Amino acid sequence: HDHRGSEMTLVLQGGFSDDxxxxxxxxxxxxSKNDVHAPRxxxxxxxxxxxxxxxPLRFTGWKYxxxxxxxRLQAG
Structure with missing residues (x-):
């Protein structure tokens, strides 16, 4: 996914990898806001x-x- 802002993630169970x-x-x-993150x-x-x-997140992979x-929907 691509993200236009900063992101903080804490792994609770299992795991993933990226580049x-x-x-x-x-x-x-x-x-940071300039990173493209592709976790697997x-x-x-x-x-x-x-x-x-x-x-907001923005998925860049063709499947998603x-x-x-x-x-983009928000609770009102």
Missing amino acids: RGSYYPGDFIYR AFADEDCLCLAVIDA RWMNPFL
Whole structure:
């Protein structure tokens, strides 16, 4: 996904990897507003993370782009 703001992620269970490395339970990851983040969960287990973002996500992968309009919806 692409993100227009900063993002902080805490891995709670399982893990994932991206172009910068692999992350496991307890790892804290910070991405600045200029980073493009493409996480991939490990194949052998589910990944559960807590993420805090300050701007909408925008999926760039062909399988998930259809979700972009729904990510702009906000509770009123």
